[in-house]
Amino acid sequence: MKNNHNRGGAARNGSQGGKRNSAPGSAGHARGGSGSRGRGGSRPAAAEITGLPVAKNDEVTLDIIGMNHDGEGVGRADGYTLFVPGALPGEKITAKVLKTKKQYGYAKMQMLVESSPARVEAPCEIYDRCGGCQIQHMDYAAQLEWKRQQVADSLQRIGKLNVRPLEGEASAASAGTKASAKTLEAGAHAAGLGENVPGRDGVSDKYEATARTGGTAQESATAFGGGEGYENSGAAPDGETAVSGASSTNLGDAPFVGGTVGAEVSASEGILVPPTLGMSEPWRYRNKAQVPMGQENGRLIGGFYARGSHRIVDMETCIIQHEANDEMVETVKAIGRELGISAYDEETGRGLLRHVVVKVAFATGEKMVVLVTSGDRLPRVDDWVEEIRSRVPGVKSICQNVNTRQTNVIFGDVTRVLWGDEVIHDYIGEVKFAISARSFYQVNPAQTEVLYGKTLEYAGLTGSETVIDAYCGIGTISLFLAQKAKRVYGVEIVKEAIEDARKNAKLNGIENAEFEVGASEDVIPRWKAQGITPDVIVVDPPRKGCDPRLLETILEMKPERVVYVSCNPATLARDLRVLEDGGFKTVKVQPVDMFPQTVHVEAVALLLRESFNMVRNQKNKYPLF
Numbered sequence: 001m002k003n004n005h006n007r008g009g010a011a012r013n014g015s016q017g018g019k020r021n022s023a024p025g026s027a028g029h030a031r032g033g034s035g036s037r038g039r040g041g042s043r044p045a046a047a048e049i050t051g052l053p054v055a056k057n058d059e060v061t062l063d064i065i066g067m068n069h070d071g072e073g074v075g076r077a078d079g080y081t082l083f084v085p086g087a088l089p090g091e092k093i094t095a096k097v098l099k100t101k102k103q104y105g106y107a108k109m110q111m112l113v114e115s116s117p118a119r120v121e122a123p124c125e126i127y128d129r130c131g132g133c134q135i136q137h138m139d140y141a142a143q144l145e146w147k148r149q150q151v152a153d154s155l156q157r158i159g160k161l162n163v164r165p166l167e168g169e170a171s172a173a174s175a176g177t178k179a180s181a182k183t184l185e186a187g188a189h190a191a192g193l194g195e196n197v198p199g200r201d202g203v204s205d206k207y208e209a210t211a212r213t214g215g216t217a218q219e220s221a222t223a224f225g226g227g228e229g230y231e232n233s234g235a236a237p238d239g240e241t242a243v244s245g246a247s248s249t250n251l252g253d254a255p256f257v258g259g260t261v262g263a264e265v266s267a268s269e270g271i272l273v274p275p276t277l278g279m280s281e282p283w284r285y286r287n288k289a290q291v292p293m294g295q296e297n298g299r300l301i302g303g304f305y306a307r308g309s310h311r312i313v314d315m316e317t318c319i320i321q322h323e324a325n326d327e328m329v330e331t332v333k334a335i336g337r338e339l340g341i342s343a344y345d346e347e348t349g350r351g352l353l354r355h356v357v358v359k360v361a362f363a364t365g366e367k368m369v370v371l372v373t374s375g376d377r378l379p380r381v382d383d384w385v386e387e388i389r390s391r392v393p394g395v396k397s398i399c400q401n402v403n404t405r406q407t408n409v410i411f412g413d414v415t416r417v418l419w420g421d422e423v424i425h426d427y428i429g430e431v432k433f434a435i436s437a438r439s440f441y442q443v444n445p446a447q448t449e450v451l452y453g454k455t456l457e458y459a460g461l462t463g464s465e466t467v468i469d470a471y472c473g474i475g476t477i478s479l480f481l482a483q484k485a486k487r488v489y490g491v492e493i494v495k496e497a498i499e500d501a502r503k504n505a506k507l508n509g510i511e512n513a514e515f516e517v518g519a520s521e522d523v524i525p526r527w528k529a530q531g532i533t534p535d536v537i538v539v540d541p542p543r544k545g546c547d548p549r550l551l552e553t554i555l556e557m558k559p560e561r562v563v564y565v566s567c568n569p570a571t572l573a574r575d576l577r578v579l580e581d582g583g584f585k586t587v588k589v590q591p592v593d594m595f596p597q598t599v600h601v602e603a604v605a606l607l608l609r610e611s612f613n614m615v616r617n618q619k620n621k622y623p624l625f
């Protein structure tokens with residue numbers, strides 16, 4: 001899945017064999033100007049056969065002209081694209097070629113010759129080894145700009161859509177990353193669109209529910225940080241208050257938070273892609289940690305998988321996690337040592353404690369500890385409960401999940417409550433959610449509110465609308481929208497998610513939302529046949545985007561609006577093209593930063609049906625086109 005080259009290593013801080021802000025021309029052993037190859041290396045025959053301008057072990061000097069969606073710098077050596085982890089756009093570096101493919105290769109940064117103003121020292125001590133974050137070495141403002149550019153570039157390059165430049169921007173394609181769309185197209189790096197690109201296969205890697213086996217950025221992310229999704233579902237769901245629940249029924253007045261352009265949108269001038277909505281404090285934002293346990297010299301440890309291996313490295317803190325999660329993990333590890341629990345060894349299949357999963361509800365402060373064990377019996381269970389209760393203030397739920405399978409998947413099928421409640425409660429906006437050990441819940445609650453606020457705003461609800469929420473997960477968006485709609489229909493493929501959605505609707509006394517299990521592309525055509533006519537369709541698909549049958553059904557159903565929430569700009573652009581060809585106009589695409597310090601890009605798009613808007617335009621009510 002994820003690209004093993006996506007590892008900045010020390011080079012991400014520009015410290016690998018080099019120094020920050022080295023004077024231009026101080027490039028040690030690298031020779032030549034931009035993109036030139038060092039003469040020292042003897043060239044393997046393979047390179048000569050394929051006629052590549054560089055070969056493995058060559059040393060090159062590169063101007064970094066962009067950053068790909070794995071966060072790797074993009075350089076050109078005699079027209080050949082090299083991806084360099086840790087290098088930032090605008091930098092000049094020397095690098096050693098590690099691997100060559102027909103259209104592109106990978107190189108390791110040797111020395112930073114000219115540094116980008118966006119370069120910062122990554123604050124995390126284990127950033128080089130962990131890989132859960134990929135762009136900590138980039139200033140946050142630059143991260144946000146880069147994410148916006150990813151969206152704008154995809155819309156233009158893949159969707160062949162016209163993006164209007166922001167004020168002061170020559171053209172959307174030339175801003176931000178500096179690399180032209182053409183450059184970023186090099187190699188197979190058109191994300192998620194059928195090309196076999198490492199880590200970008202169109203499947204929701206962000207939402208995988210596996211413990212992974214170590215060695216990639218995503219693996220570490222799933223160990224301590226990631227793993228969002230319906231645990232073990234396979235088809236797992238995904239997962240500042242600039243706008244919160246703002247609803248605009250008149251798009252002419254729609255607020256554009258942080259945007260530099262006026263409120264009126266003209267499709268003829270292109271799609272508006274406002275600046276990414278980021279966090280004022282882009283750290284400590286995660287509400288869930290899933291930590292693999294191991295043993296080092298007989299001592300219980302827990303942290304992340306070392307790069308390229310299954311070896312667990314002990315970790316005390318993860319600075320994108322809420323402090324409470326760090327504390328809970330440390331406490332549970334200490335208790336485990338005191339009580340003499342053994343860590344599960346995935347090679348031998350021996351040992352008991354596999355993972356410690358902790359969750360904290362930001363709005364209520366409620367906490368949950370889940371001990372994932374390889375066997376049913378937890379020795380000294382009463383001591384476990386007593387110690388956790390006395391040492392984790394605010395703990396509401398202590399659970400054991402039993403996973404007897406030799407698998408990378410974190411959770412097994414059996415979960416039992418050892419003490420307290422089965423769930424903890426949290427709020428997104430006004431909506432209350434019950435979160436169980438295995439249920440999916442968005443991991444960045446502050447930004448979830450921003451994302452859903454935009455979704456609600458774009459849905460433009462007045463209270464009389466029928467809404468379909470496709471790919472609804474546990475119904476978070478559905479319940480958010482139900483507050484302002486006449487009726488909401490949610491559909492989701494994971495059965496447990498729909499059970500949670502129904503429970504959460506009850507919990508909030510929401511009676512105008514109903515949910516069905518199944519594939520959106522199967523269920524929604526059925527709803528159409530039953531006579532359900534939505535005014536608004538919201539889709540929030542996994543990375544691979546919407547099924548073509550669903551897009552076809554949307555075109556046939558002719559809703560006034562489509563709101564498309566996307567975690568993959570490439571598939572978003574592809575699907576918007578289909579909807580545009582079928583009579584919708586994309587008005588705005590708002591990037592929202594759900595995962596600061598990582599390369600994940602989330603965006604929400606508003607599309608309006610052309611004929612609908614022409615009518616409104618005649619009445620001069622909605623000055624959109």
Ligand SMILES: C[S@@+](CC[C@H](N)C(=O)[O-])C[C@H]1O[C@@H](n2cnc3c(N)ncnc32)[C@H](O)[C@@H]1O
Pocket residue numbers: 235236237238239442470471472473474475476477491492493494497518519520521540541542547567
């Ligand atoms: C990006 S998540 C969105 C979840 C939800 N909207 C939220 O914000 O929490 C995508 C969801 O689509 C579900 N899914 C995947 N394929 C599906 C399909 N063909 N039909 C319906 N749901 C699907 C996944 O299980 C997952 O819950």
